[in-house]
Amino acid sequence: MKQGIKLHTINTNKFKTNLIAIFLSIPLTRENVTKNALVSSIIRRGCQKYKTQEEISKKLEEMYGAEFNCGLDKLGKNHVLKFYIESINDEFLPQDGENMLKQSIEILSEIVFNPLAENNGFNEEYTNQEKENVKQIIEAKKDNKARYALFRCVEEMFKDKPEGLYKYGYVEDLENIDAKNLYEYYKELIDTCKIDIFVSGKLENTNIEQLIEQDSNLSNLKEREPKFNINRPEEKKPKQEANNIEEKLDVTQGKLVIGYDVEASKEEIENEKFRYIGMLYNAILGGTATSKLFQNVREKASLAYTASSSFSYYTGNIFINAGIEIENFEKARDIIKEQMEAMKQGDFSEEDIENAKKTIVSNIAGISDEQDTEIIYFLGQELSEREVSLEKYVQFVQDVNKNEIEDFAKKIKINTIYFLRN
């Protein structure tokens, strides 16, 4: 649309709904992380046209329950503020001429780009209430023990780095934020961030560019040289020995998380294949019900109900999670280590690889059956400046071979063992 602002349209007739998303991406920093969380929660409270949440809600209900949603995501070194509206396609409404898509674009852009402001600041009452709200969200970080354990492991691995930040920010940073300085920050954010607008739905008879241009909030946005980090994993420095961390909380079941670094060279990381090799490695290790971890930790040793791994491409890590009985810590850790070693030795078959490919390919085929999943996939491509279509994605996965997975396995080094217990 303009420099730094991009419109993506996905024309599909699979759904009863249209989904519109606006993503604001900026570099993740300790200085801004709490402010972003607060901005995202204040602007949903009211805009110039609908000054209160009650007015916004009533308008959305009137639009056959159009659904507004917002969220925050940490994608590599970027913080992404996400805003969505989902509304029914006119074809499925009891009466004609509603033009739900136009109404949806209007209300979404109004909430994101024209928030309620007075005397050059956000509304005082909203700011204070949302500070409380964000504080509560930050404090609730310990409520889900499994998620908390994973976060703590990541935090330990990325001390003082953007990747280790908590996406909702920090309680102590809330104090110095007020309605005025936050509004200043918000204006700067809107003028400098990367903006991506996605529209997905049955759009064949709609001139979507025109709808966007006619929207005053969107047409008022300035050109910008967007500040954001292109999402690629970094080269890792070899680590001498694993960091062992034990933390106590009131849990019945112990939560074990082990974080590994993928020590690949810059050249290997830049190669597009890196991501797909990592996905396959992960699927064989702990990504499916036939994976080594699921089979050996859960099924054979009956040690856990959950035992799985995940590959974080943006940060270049593998994480293993298991919920286990506290006294079984050593046993589980040793079985996990054995599985990692087996991967290094190439102790997996062509059949394992084929099965993993089938699972991944089947997931890719399903991406376009879910509106939000498809949008998030293309956002990921956008932020890493790649343009891999879903067809090409399948091809990349199919092309990975056993040697590449074994090579990948050899680059994996343990970084942190985190255990949450009572």
Place this chain on the structure above:
Amino acid sequence: MQVIENLKVKEKVYIEKLKNGLIVMIIPKKGIQKKYIIWGTHYGSNDSKFIVPGEEQVTEVPKGVAHFLEHKMFEQENGRNSLDVLSSLGVNANAFTTNTHTAYLYEATENFYEALDEFMDYVQHPYFTDENVEKEKGIIGQEIMMYDDYPEWKVYLNALEAMYHSHPVKLDITGTIETISHIDKEILYKCYNTFYNPSNMCLVVCGDFEPEEILKEIEKRLIEKKPEGEIKRIYEKEEETIVNPNVECKMEVSIPLFTLGIKCIPPKQKEKVKTHIAIEILLNMIVGESSKLYQDLYKSGVILNMPSFEYEFTDDYAHILVSGASREPKKFFDEFNQEVQSYIENGINEEDFARIKKMIYGEYVKEYNDVANISRMFLNDFMRGINSFDYLEEIASLDIDYAKQILVDNFKKDKMLFSVVKND
């Protein structure tokens, strides 16, 4: 095949009752990559006391058998685990147990028919040994312990315990470590043979299918079985009163969690859908996003998020649950109570009613976006004797007087209880 079409969402469901008693429902979705199949038996955690068709005496089994069976069904005589087989075909397989039914399912974009071979084979061929039953106790034990760490689960279960005197809906679906210790392979076979008869089951498929073709594929894979007579399920007579209006429990949480429960009279078969819609409208009016109650409580900091709410019902019980987090849970309870009384005394605002009705219509339409959602919804509704399309049909004619009557009949002060989980 019987065909029912809905013109609002422009979808059709094809229904066939086979000779062996199995109900098959097919919802074709042109152009969608995913194919979803779910096979449910009308047998859930509530069914632990029953009379096997043809027998006279009552059979009683430990709590948690339905869920245990679900876990064990994947194990095959040839030593393979069907979940692994399905997984290696690249399909997404799973199973779950609710209070009223158990369901097996998978979602595929490729290899649907190869997976169908395995899927229909394992559900029809149980294989239990003393050894594999013992081993499962360890895994389920871990699952039970995992749930013990979820305060959301605790606050919910406590509410049900405070609501029901004897109905098994108040118990954990998994059973307890103690009850599952009594399970053996004879019990599992007995329950399997009773409840996994085709005449007690329903199979739903959704995706890009030709209805006649997929029906043939399903029939081809069914083993010969005769339909059985009615299974008599025995529940102790549940009193209309609640057990306890207040329950509290201590757990580590950053903010107290609450579940407000209201015990209702189960709706008659013909009234189920209308009652359900009316209660959804009422709950949205009373405590939904645009409600005065929610807005006031949010502004004063009593609650920080919209509470979630649901109406749960079968033939023999029904209740409303409103759950959320609050620094002053008692205040939420009192204000909710007051708001309900004020609705009963002052009536319902027509404008609000019309707006919320539009919104609920939209919610129903959205359900048809996803094959998994559609299949689960049709199965779940079938288990309660409902065709899912009825919600889209009934909502238009639902009027404000009906909603008022439902309000008075169901939101009773002396049937309301409050469960809280907090730090100290």
